[in-house]
Amino acid sequence: MSKPLLATLFTSLLCSTLATAEPTYIEKMTGLPAICSIDAIEQQTKVWDVERKYGEGSKRWSEAFHHRLDVVRTCVNDAKGKGKALYKAEVDRLPSLKSELADMYVSWLEYLDHLIDDDRDAYRRLYERSASQLKAQIDSM
Incomplete structure (x- = not known):
């Protein structure tokens, strides 16, 4: 095989x-x-x-704590907007899986809501289980 052809094949x-x-x-x-x-x-x-540095309950601790809540709440609200659009598009694409998509979406929303209060592990597991069930349904199609 010529070098230019080999180089083209390798590059592609x-x-x-x-x-x-x-x-x-x-x-x-x-x-x-x-x-x-x-x-x-x-x-x-x-x-x-x-x-x-300043102790729990100090003014600076309170400011940092509330700032954390605000940052996460803003991220969660943004994610919910993006997720809602993705969910609607997926339901339009796969209407036969509307029930499974809805179940996953509900657990996803609950997981997002609990990111704010730092109680996410149990809700993450529920979301992952519903995502796995949806994947299984999609794979069986």
């Missing part, structure tokens, strides 16, 4: 393996709370730093 193979596929609905929905969770962890770390 390399580019095709590097090209990322469009994320699935479940991946998009899972990514939205992940971003808020990272924000919550980052802000909670700042609260702990202020707590060590």
Whole structure:
């Protein structure tokens, strides 16, 4: 095989393996709370730093605590708007799975709501279970 042809084949193979596929609905929905969770962890770390420095209940601790709530609440509200649009589009795309999509959406909303108060683990598990059930339904089609 000639070098130019081999180079062209190699380049096209390399580019095709590097090209990322469009994320699935479940991946998009899972990514939205992940971003808020990272924000919550980052802000909670700042609260702990202020707590060590000034003590829990101090004015600076209170400010850091309320700032954490505001940051996470803003992220959650933004995620809910994006998730609602994704949910509606997916229901339009797969109307036969409306019930499963609705179940997943409800658990997703509950998970997002509990990111604000830092009580997310149980709700994350419920969301992951409903996402797995939806994936199984989609895979069986």
